[in-house]
Amino acid sequence: MGTSITFKRPDGKEANGYLANAARGNAPGVIVIQEWWGLSDQIKGLCDRFAVAGFDALAPDLYKGKVVPYHDTDAAGAEMNSLDFIDATTQTVRGAVQYLARNGAKVGLTGFCLGGAVTIIGAAKIPELTAGVVFYGIPPEAAARPADIKIPLQAHFANKDDWCTPELVNAFEQGMKAAGGSLELFRYDAEHAFVNEQRMSVHDRTAAELAWGRATEFFKKHLG
Secondary structure, three states, X not given: OOEEEEEEOXXXXXXXXXXXXXXXXXXXXXXXXXXOOEOOHHHHHHHHHHHHXXXXXXXXXXXXXXXXXXXXXXXXXXXXXXXXXXXXXXXXXXXXXXXXXXXXXXXXXXXXXXXXXXXXXXXXXXXXXXXXXXXXXXXXOOOOOHHHOOOOEEEEEEOOOOOOXXXXXXXXXXHHHHHOOOEEEEEEOOOOOOOOOOOOOOOOHHHHHHHHHHHHHHHHHHHO
C-alpha cells in the first residue's frame, strides 16, 4: 500500500522512510517509530493501517536499511545501543514530522519499544508535534524530562514487561503528574511488544486491538 520515500532532515542530510497515504488529500499525519528490530514489515503494516484510519503515516528508517530477525536479540540490542537517540529524534524524526506538516497538517508521533522512548524524547524536543502515543518505551530522564513535555500524551504499557517495567512506568506517571503534563496512561495484563502480531510468543490480540482503538481515537481528537 505504501511506498519508500526520501526526505530532508533539518541539518540538510537525507533520510529514508516508508509512507502510506490516507485516501483524503488533507489528512493529518502520524509518524511511526520502529521497535529495536528496525523498519520491519510489521511497522510498515501499521503505517498502512493508520492510512486506512485516515492518517498519512510515515515510518522513518532509523537503522538505515538494517532489519534484524526477530530471534536475534543480541543484534537488535547492538543496533539499538549504537543509535544516537537524540540525533535520531531531533534530526531524522523531526525531518519526518516536517515532511508531513509541510501542507499545514497537524502531526502526531507514536512508537513501540525503542520507538516509545523516541516518542517521549520527541514530545520534549520536536516543536512541530501536536500529540504523541507511547507504546512500552521510556527513555532515561537525561534524554527527556516529564517537565519538558508540552504536548498531550497517551501511553500503553504491559504489566508483564521486564524491560519497561511497572516500576519504571509508575515513576514516569508520577513525574508527568508532578510536572502537570497531559497524560492518559493504560496498563494491560500482557507482555512487552504485545501489539506485534508477527511475534506470536508475546502478541495479545485483545490488548492490541483495545490499544489501537484508543490510539486512533486519541489522534483523531487531537489531530483532526
